[in-house]
Each structure stands twice: as structure tokens, then as C-alpha cells.
Amino acid sequence: MSPAAQNLKSHEPAGLYIHVPFCRNKCPYCDFYSTSDLSLQSDFVEALMVEINLTADRIKAFDTIYFGGGTPSMLTTESLQRMLAAVRNKYNISPDPEITLEVNPGTVSANQLAAYRKMGFNRLNIGVQSFQAENLALLGRIHDVQQATDTILWARRAGFDNLGLDLIYALPDQTLQLWEKDLQQAANQGVEHLSCYTLTFESGTKMAQDLRQGRLRKPPEKLVADMMALTVDRLADCGYHRYEVSNFARSTALRSRHNQKYWSSAPYLGLGPSAHSWVEPERYWNKKDVAAYIADLGSDRLPIDGREQLERRQMITETVFLGLRRADGIDGARFADRFGVSVEALFGDAIRRFESEGYLTSGGGRIALTGRGMLLLDTIAAEFVGLIN
Ligand code: SF4
Helix, strand or coil, rough: HHHHHHCCCCCCCCEEEEEEEEEECCCCCCCCEECCCCCHHHHHHHHHHHHHHHHCCCCCEEEEEEEEECHHHHHHHHHHHHHHHHHHHHHCCCEEEEEEEEECCCCCCCHHHHHHHHCCCCCEEEEEEEECCCHHHCCCCCCHHHHHHHHHHHHCCCCCCCCEEEEEEEECCCCHHHCCCCHHHHHHHHCCCEEEECCCCCCCCCCHHHHHHHCCCCCCCHHHHHHHHCCCCHHHCCCCEEEEEEEEEEEEEHHHHHHHHHCCCCCCCEECCCEEEEEECCCECCCCCCHHHHHHCCCCCCCCCEEECHHHHHHHHHHHHHHHEEEECCEEEHHHHHHHHHHHHHHHHHHHHHCCCCCCECCEEEEEEEEHHHHEEEEEEEEHCCCCC
């Protein structure tokens, strides 16, 4: 283990991510690490306990905890309770932490949701994906529309006052009108947070294969851009502001505190198979194999698969790509503090050009893309990166 990995101390409170790698079925578009072989669930929980013990003094304090996956709600309520109790016991958790649990409709009951709230989860992210039966079928989801709306209702009754839904759009053959209907149905649920992702065809997935073999067609780029613009407009009408390319919240306080850490290069520790950890300048990641993960921890070995020390240029590149995703943009003071050079000194000409063309705004010590600029995020970020010396 490198010296940096042995002592990942940071003064900034970090985020803790726990990857639960089990799903009822594998969705055909998904490239997250998960398995539908559930036989290793209890061994996984035991291994996670060991990982928590082995990493207990690595980071000074956490103020967000996120159980993601996979489908964390596939585990028993008792397992989740044990995991959360171990986290609270072994790590230093700041007062008033955000503690999120991802759940998928079709894997949770009203009683389970009540138990999650009681054990201390205070934010729920629900993998709804769509309110249209045809879309759920295309996406290979295990739930129907009724199960999605029931889950939201039960979560409210359980006392969750911070609910987020995930939605997917830009599906093959989806029209602008159909997406608008889905968006409206999501907004009608009155949840605090919405994540709206475009469908991507990641290599190695069933859908990427279907695309290659002509069984599916991507929607035209112009339609996808129109859908994205519609998303921002409709959700603004319904009281949601966009704070990241794909993320919308009813207020600043209701933004995902955990996910904002990823976009601002704040430190985070990832536990579970395939989880990544980051404390500047080091990133490392766990094995993407639950059996290997269990075997390593069974021998008191951390299941680390690889690590990299980022050079200054790589860190600036990430800061630009991640920062420009956020409506708040890149924080000039933090940038200068980290890299010893101002945003203006590195990118001044490009900033002025994109600003005069209406793609970017600068002011208050930050540079941020406009709605038009967000449509060209990758192109603009790549131009900035080309200027790093
Ligand atoms: S439920 Fe989520 S993590 Fe599991 S396979 Fe489907 S998309 Fe992937």
C-alpha cells in the first residue's frame, strides 16, 4: 500500500459510499458492477464489516453516507441496520449527516421503508426510471408503474421528507411529447430531487449489442438536445432548479450533498466491490468481483485492485470537466489554492470568447456554463483542457 493510501487524512469532511453489488436482474443498459447471484449476500455483509474495521481511521470525518449499488434494498433490513451501525460506530460522523439509501421499486415494502427511516436513513433515492410501462419494459426493469408510485407513497408515510427519483430519457423511439409526459408525472409526485439521465449505450451491455446489431436505434442528436432543454424548462416551471447537468432540486438545501462531493473533487471513501476512493492526489479502487472481495477481506486484506496518483495536469482536467457540469461552475478561489494559478491566467481568452457567445458566465469568483453551454459541455471543457500548460 502506498504511503498516501495508508493515511488518507483530509481536513474537509468526506463522503462515504458503500456499494451493494446485488440486483434481482441485470438491466440491459447497466454497466455498474452488480450480480443477480444472491447466494453471497451474507458473506458480503461480513466482508464489509471487516472492510469498515480496516479503514476506520483513514479519513478524519464524514458528513455524508451513501448506500448505492446495485440495489441496497435487496439486502435484509437487519443487514442494512448492521452496516449502518458499524459505520456509525467505527467512523467519525459529523453532526447532521446526509444518509442516503438507494432503493428500487419492486424490492421494498412499506414496512421495510419504515424500518429504513427508523434506523437513520434520512434521504431516499428511488430508481423509478419512467412512469410509462413500455419504457420500463424496454429498460428491463423489474417493477411496474404502480410499484413505483406505491414506493413513493410508502416512503412519504415512513417519514422521508427528502426523496429523489432517477429518470432515464432519450430512449429509442421516444418522442418529445412522451418524455414531457414522463417528466410531468415525475414532477406531480412532489419529490424534492430529480436526476434525469440520458440513456447511454455502454460497451459490454446488452443494449450496446442490440444497437450494434441494428435491433435498437439511438434517437437523433437534435431530439436529445431538445429533450434536455425541455427538461430544464419544464422542471423550472415545476419549481426544480438545475444544479448539475442531470440533477434538479427544489432548493439549494435539497441538493444531494454526497454527489456534490464528486463534482467538487472533495474526498470520499468507497467500500464494497468496484467502489472508488479519492483523497487528493490519490485515487484507488476495489476489485470488481464480489467473490474476490470476500476472499481478500476474509484474510484481512483490503480488496484494492488498482491505484493512481494524479498529476497536476490530470487534476486540472478533472476539475474543469466536473466543475463545468455544475450550475455553480468552477470556484476560482479554490482552483487557485489547489493549483497555484488562477482560472483567468490559464483560460482567460477562452472564457471571454465563450462568454461573448453566450455559453458561459463569469462573476462572483466563479465560471459556469449557461443552459446553452451545458449542451456543449464536452466540447467546451475539451477546449479549456487544451490550454493547460
Ligand atoms: S437495478 Fe440499477 S444497478 Fe441493478 S442492474 Fe438495474 S440499473 Fe444496474
